[in-house]
Amino acid sequence: MKELIEYKNYRDALIAAIADLAREHQDIVFLDADVSSCIGSTAFQKEFPDRFFNVGIAEANMAAMAGGMASAGLTPFIHSFGVFASRRMYDQLFLSVGYTLQTVHVIGSDPGIVAQYNGGTHMPFEDIALMRQIPDMVVYEPSDARSLCSLVKQVYDNGVLSYLRTPRKGISFRYPESVEIRLGKAITAREGSDVAIIATGVHMMNQAMLAADSLAQKGISARVIDLHTIRPLDTETVEKAARETGRIIVCENGRYPGGTGEMIAAHILRAGIPCRADFVNVGDRYGEVGPLDYLARSFDLTAENIAAKAEKLM
Amino acid sequence: MISSEELKMLRKEALDARIKLIREIASFGSGHIGGSMSIMETLVYLYYHEMRIDPSRPDWKERDRLVLSKGHSGPALYAILAKKGYFDESLLSTLNKGGTSLPSHVDMTKTPGIDFTAGSLGQGISAAVGIALAQRVQHMDGSRTFAIVGDGESQEGEVWEAAEVAGALKLSNLIAFTDLNGQQLDDYTDNIIPMHHLRERYETFGWQAVDVMNGHDYEEIAKAVALAGKDDRPTMIILHTVKSFGYIPGENIKNNHSMSITAEGADDAIEMLNKREGGAM
Numbered sequence: 299m300k301e302l303i304e305y306k307n308y309r310d311a312l313i314a315a316i317a318d319l320a321r322e323h324q325d326i327v328f329l330d331a332d333v334s335s336c337i338g339s340t341a342f343q344k345e346f347p348d349r350f351f352n353v354g355i356a357e358a359n360m361a362a363m364a365g366g367m368a369s370a371g372l373t374p375f376i377h378s379f380g381v382f383a384s385r386r387m388y389d390q391l392f393l394s395v396g397y398t399l400q401t402v403h404v405i406g407s408d409p410g411i412v413a414q415y416n417g418g419t420h421m422p423f424e425d426i427a428l429m430r431q432i433p434d435m436v437v438y439e440p441s442d443a444r445s446l447c448s449l450v451k452q453v454y455d456n457g458v459l460s461y462l463r464t465p466r467k468g469i470s471f472r473y474p475e476s477v478e479i480r481l482g483k484a485i486t487a488r489e490g491s492d493v494a495i496i497a498t499g500v501h502m503m504n505q506a507m508l509a510a511d512s513l514a515q516k517g518i519s520a521r522v523i524d525l526h527t528i529r530p531l532d533t534e535t536v537e538k539a540a541r542e543t544g545r546i547i548v549c550e551n552g553r554y555p556g557g558t559g560e561m562i563a564a565h566i567l568r569a570g571i572p573c574r575a576d577f578v579n580v581g582d583r584y585g586e587v588g589p590l591d592y593l594a595r596s597f598d599l600t601a602e603n604i605a606a607k608a609e610k611l612m
Numbered sequence: 613m614i615s616s617e618e619l620k621m622l623r624k625e626a627l628d629a630r631i632k633l634i635r636e637i638a639s640f641g642s643g644h645i646g647g648s649m650s651i652m653e654t655l656v657y658l659y660y661h662e663m664r665i666d667p668s669r670p671d672w673k674e675r676d677r678l679v680l681s682k683g684h685s686g687p688a689l690y691a692i693l694a695k696k697g698y699f700d701e702s703l704l705s706t707l708n709k710g711g712t713s714l715p716s717h718v719d720m721t722k723t724p725g726i727d728f729t730a731g732s733l734g735q736g737i738s739a740a741v742g743i744a745l746a747q748r749v750q751h752m753d754g755s756r757t758f759a760i761v762g763d764g765e766s767q768e769g770e771v772w773e774a775a776e777v778a779g780a781l782k783l784s785n786l787i788a789f790t791d792l793n794g795q796q797l798d799d800y801t802d803n804i805i806p807m808h809h810l811r812e813r814y815e816t817f818g819w820q821a822v823d824v825m826n827g828h829d830y831e832e833i834a835k836a837v838a839l840a841g842k843d844d845r846p847t848m849i850i851l852h853t854v855k856s857f858g859y860i861p862g863e864n865i866k867n868n869h870s871m872s873i874t875a876e877g878a879d880d881a882i883e884m885l886n887k888r889e890g891g892a893m
Contacts, residue, residue: 348749349749353777356776356777358734358738359773362735362742362770365735365742366740366742367745367746369742370673370677370746370747372749389735390770393732393735394728394735397721398721398729
């Protein structure tokens with residue numbers, strides 16, 4: 299692929315990274331369900347016309363098909379919008395991929411409020427919880443282009459089924475080459491000792507970093523942890539944060555039940571670590587349409603909310 | 613086509629498999645005997661005549677594969693796989709018992725010779741489409757994928773998603789059967805969702821489709837299978853069958869999807885079957 303800095307959108311960097319893999323590994327195929335131009339997998343199709351299949355607006359069939367293809371020696375990457383890549387094909391992912399012990403890599407694009415103008419029908423809030431119910435499934439949500447490209451290659455090498463939450467449009471470069479990106483190992487993006495903000499994905503990491511800045515102005519030292527791999531949980535980093543700061547805030551662009559916050563709360567409780575905690579998530583609501591900044595305010599997924607919750611824990 | 617000696621052999625194997633199936637289900641006390649019996653001739657035909665397989669190498673990559681999309685008919689396939697040597701026949705009496713490798717619905721992670729897991733209806737045919745496509749992608753030119761779908765199962769929308777994709781991709785190495793036994797769990801299919809005009813439905817989805825008016829007749833099955841792979845279409849063979857065929861106490865009754873069978877009941881049923889088959893052979 300080109301130099302990462304040359305890409306203008308996450309989707310183009312992602313597809314280029316998968317194409318890199320496909321050049322090296324003949325078993326990789328790509329399936330899309332009529333949203334190929336939305337994720338840019340048309341570029342994959344152009345380079346590998348015999349290994350790309352647009353199987354139409356039939357997501358459930360696509361998932362079970364991918365399970366069949368995996369059983370016969372291939373490694374499918376399959377894509378749809380996050381709502382369809384989770385709810386619409388769930389039983390097929392569960393049984394014809396998970397239960398059969400096949401390896402398929404699912405790309406669910408536009409997580410949570412990132413779905414913006416596609417609105418409430420297209421807004422996956424519950425996909426983390428759903429995918430966590432599939433034994434062994436890796437769930438990851440990178441927060442920048444470099445970690446996205448690195449992690450997608452690592453999940454292929456890992457050889458276990460996976461679910462990726464990623465925005466399609468826009469791009470950010472958070473981590474220089476010197477920062478190690480390792481599947482299953484959270485990144486401490488900012489050191490801090492009073493409170494630990496644990497965040498997943500682009501939007502929440504952006505808000506978490508802003509919140510840490512504003513807390514610093516009030517003399518509160520906030521650590522920011524980029525939990526790019528939601529599952530398996532990096533228990534070491536999370537426990538260390540809880541022990542060293544005694545206060546954690548878990549931020550996710552999705553729902554609490556079964557999500558990242560609930561998972562971490564349960565883990566801290568089980569580990570017996572005395573720690574105060576609060577959570578930033580979309581609450582008990584369905585999605586709605588609008589621009590990202592409006593939706594962030596509407597669902598309280600903002601730096602202000604994170605900072606306010608952190609202050610309350612002091 | 614099938615020689616008269618081979619026909620005799622196939623009939624003998626089916627009779628033996630049916631007896632093993634009755635004992636297998638009786639060993640647990642109940643099971644999906646109806647839909648297991650209705651596909652017995654098709655399974656015998658495929659495993660004793662048609663499929664390119666090697667029971668000593670169940671993971672042979674270039675083998676022909678079978679997806680039993682109506683996964684609840686697993687007990688029939690287990691009887692065949694045991695007879696073919698995929699595993700020891702003594703395992704048949706462990707059906708559904710704790711720790712068994714023979715669960716009620718077929719499971720590729722548990723049973724040698726099972727090519728794909730099924731049980732959530734509609735998914736197996738999708739997986740079969742994927743397997744047939746994978747054979748093409750990997751240039752396994754001699755390899756074919758077989759699938760068996762239920763008529764009740766065909767009420768699942770996913771079956772038709774799979775059908776449209778298989779037609780569009782021109783998967784001529786996919787040979788599927790619909791077990792049109794006319795009955796589903798609750799009632800006769802006609803009383804729930806009638807499954808008429810399947811041939812026409814598949815044809816409009818880009819398949820070659822053919823009715824086998826007696827789905828228990830090897831020569832008719834063989835003729836239909838011989839049509840497959842001649843052009844670029846997948847093939848659907850619609851088997852007109854009798855649910856529970858060969859488990860005589862279950863034939864022509866309404867609730868024959870899953871039935872209880874005692875050891876004595878099994879003896880009686882086998883005696884009845886032997887008498888009828890003996891007369892026929």
